[in-house]
Amino acid sequence: MIRILAKIFIKGAIDGPQETGDPDTKGDGDAGSAHQDRAAVRRAYGMLCSLVGIGLNILLFAGKYLAGRLSGSIAVTADAFNNLSDAGSSLMTLVGFKFAGMKPDKDHPFGHGRIEYVSGFCVSLAILLMGVELLKTSAEKIIHPEPVDTGLLTGGILLASVAVKLYMAFYNRSIGKKIDSSAMRATAADSLSDAVATTVVFLSMVIMRTAGVNVDGWCGALVALFILYAGYGAARDTLSPLLGQAPDPELIRQIRDITMAHKEIIGIHDLVVHDYGPGRIMISLHGEVPGDGDIFELHEVIDEVETELNEKLGCEAVIHMDPIAVNDELVKRTREQVAKLVWEIDPKFTMHDFRMVNGPARTKLIFDVVVPFGYGMTDAQVREKIETAVTETWGNYSAVVKVDHDFCE
Numbered sequence: 001m002i003r004i005l006a007k008i009f010i011k012g013a014i015d016g017p018q019e020t021g022d023p024d025t026k027g028d029g030d031a032g033s034a035h036q037d038r039a040a041v042r043r044a045y046g047m048l049c050s051l052v053g054i055g056l057n058i059l060l061f062a063g064k065y066l067a068g069r070l071s072g073s074i075a076v077t078a079d080a081f082n083n084l085s086d087a088g089s090s091l092m093t094l095v096g097f098k099f100a101g102m103k104p105d106k107d108h109p110f111g112h113g114r115i116e117y118v119s120g121f122c123v124s125l126a127i128l129l130m131g132v133e134l135l136k137t138s139a140e141k142i143i144h145p146e147p148v149d150t151g152l153l154t155g156g157i158l159l160a161s162v163a164v165k166l167y168m169a170f171y172n173r174s175i176g177k178k179i180d181s182s183a184m185r186a187t188a189a190d191s192l193s194d195a196v197a198t199t200v201v202f203l204s205m206v207i208m209r210t211a212g213v214n215v216d217g218w219c220g221a222l223v224a225l226f227i228l229y230a231g232y233g234a235a236r237d238t239l240s241p242l243l244g245q246a247p248d249p250e251l252i253r254q255i256r257d258i259t260m261a262h263k264e265i266i267g268i269h270d271l272v273v274h275d276y277g278p279g280r281i282m283i284s285l286h287g288e289v290p291g292d293g294d295i296f297e298l299h300e301v302i303d304e305v306e307t308e309l310n311e312k313l314g315c316e317a318v319i320h321m322d323p324i325a326v327n328d329e330l331v332k333r334t335r336e337q338v339a340k341l342v343w344e345i346d347p348k349f350t351m352h353d354f355r356m357v358n359g360p361a362r363t364k365l366i367f368d369v370v371v372p373f374g375y376g377m378t379d380a381q382v383r384e385k386i387e388t389a390v391t392e393t394w395g396n397y398s399a400v401v402k403v404d405h406d407f408c409e
Contacts, residue, residue, distance in 0.1 A: 045179050046097035046116075049172055053090030053187060056168060057083045060161050067154040072146060075201045075220040076154065078137050082197065082227075083161075085130050086190060089123040093187060113277015120186045120238035127190050127231030134197075135224035141217030148216055150209035158202040165195035186234040193230035197223040247273040251313070252408045255283060258308055259319075264289055264301045266324065269352040269370070272407050273315075281315035288352070291323035322353060331356055338365060338399075341389055348372050349382075353402075365390060366400045379403040 060083040068077030099115045169191035176184030204219035251273065259268050267288040274282040287305070289298045302319045309317040325331040335354040342351045354367040371382055383401045390399035 041179075043097050045175050046181055046184060047094055049175050049184060049187070050090045050094035050097065053168065053172070054087050054094070056164055057087035057090060060164060061087065063157045064161060067157040071149040071151060071154045071205075073148045073154070073201075073205070073216055074137055074141050074146070075204065075216050075223075076158070078134050078220065079161075079194075079198055079201055079223075082130050082134065082194060085126050086194065089126045089190065090187065092119045092122045092126075093184070095119060110274075110276040110282070111280050113280040114242065116181065116277055117238050117241050120181075121235060121242070123186045123190060124231050124234035124238055127186075127193065127227060127234060131224050131227035131231055134220060134227060138217045138220030138224055141220060143217075145214045145217060148205070148208055148214065150205045155202060155205055158198055158205070161198045162195050162202065165191050165198065169195060186238055189230050189234050193227045196226055200226075241275055244275075247275070247408055251281075254313060255285070255309065258312060259285070259287060259305055262301055262305055264293065264298060265305070266290065266326065267352070269322075269350075269368075270320075270404065281313070282318070283309065283315050284318045284320070286320045286322045286353075288322045288324050290326045292325075292327060293323075324354070334365065334397075335367075338367065338390065341393060342369060342386060345386060345389060348375070359398075362396055362398045364400055365397050368402045368404050370404045370406050373405055 061080050064076055064080030064083060068074070068080055097116065097119075099112050102112045104111045169188050171188075172184050172191060173188035175181070176188055200219045200223045204215050207213055207215050252271065255271065255273075256268065259265055265287045268285050269288070271285040272283065274284075276282065287302060289301075298321060302321055306317040306319055309315055331354075334356060338354065339351050342349050348371070350370045352368050352370070354365070357364040357366060369382065369386060371379065375382070377385070382403050386401050387399040390397055
């Protein structure tokens with residue numbers, strides 16, 4: 001049934017009006033159209049899963065609340081309200097996908113994709129809040145235990161709830177991977193924690209029925225700790241993109257491979273990846289090209305690379321051309337010697353943008369050095385150390401060093 005609904009949602013998302021992209025740019029090419037279709041499919045999947053989650057969690061809440069009232073189990077009742085909070089979380093996720101699909105505007109020229117990260121973070125906060133409340137309730141149950149009716153109806157409702165939650169965890173996780181959604185992965189983690197929580201509650205009912213030992217409060221405490229751990233993991237995974245986490249190394253490798261596949265580009269540096277939400281990535285980089293090449297031909301190559309990055313990776317690319325001397329033997333030899341000197345100072349350093357400028361007394365060697373984050377020296381200390389080493393090694397040269405950092409390490 002859900003698969004049929006998914007097909008209907010996806011078809012409607014592709015055939016219907018698009019909320020992403022600029023209407024004035026439609027028809028610019030198959031790449032842009034395909035990218036819009038992928039975004040529409042992604043949004044349709046997310047909204048469908050959210051709607052299904054709302055419906056199932058409300059049904060589970062009703063069933064567990066009834067079971068909790070009939071049995072007198074505070075753990076079952078708390079588990080019911082846990083499902084009610086899940087329905088609210090699914091509603092927030094639905095709102096997140098809806099707003100994330102809004103087209104860019106004057107105030108948000110890069111779209112609203114990060115709203116999905118915010119909604120995923122809200123889901124994780126709901127998980128943490130429910131874990132705290134369940135822990136408090138369980139502590140009260142341990143201190144003041146109450147008799148619990150362990151009837152078959154309650155057990156049947158709990159087992160059915162476990163089955164539904166396991167299905168929801170599997171479904172949301174598979175869709176989350178398919179559309180690369182942190183919000184859906186957070187929902188899957190929540191569903192799995194719910195399944196474990198309900199299983200523990202069911203086992204406590206079995207123990208109380210067979211052994212006559214009231215372990216309702218202790219099992220509730222274990223469930224609460226598990227929920228808190230799942231909430232922490234979900235919060236970490238959704239908060240990192242908002243704070244500006246390093247890009248996926250696989251994405252960096254693909255960008256390098258696509259760019260360097262063009263023989264006119266000798267090297268790349270200053271690669272920066274901007275994440276404005278799933279499917280909304282912008283990159284900028286410097287491409288090293290022969291300084292004596294035809295600037296019009298090289299510009300055409302750069303345009304081709306930018307288009308290829310958009311078609312294959314779905315990201316907007318801006319490439320700056322950096323001309324370097326490739327046929328000047330003195331520059332080539334000096335660049336190799338300076339690169340070796342920089343490497344000897346610290347193998348973690350890399351060098352680029354090397355050029356030589358003749359002066360009245362000394363020749364200036366101008367270049368950039370990339371220093372890893374968290375390095376034990378300040379940028380000024382690194383710069384002074386390299387410039388001093390160059391002067392001491394070659395008395396007729398002076399260095400002008402700019403310290404850079406690798407934003408994709």
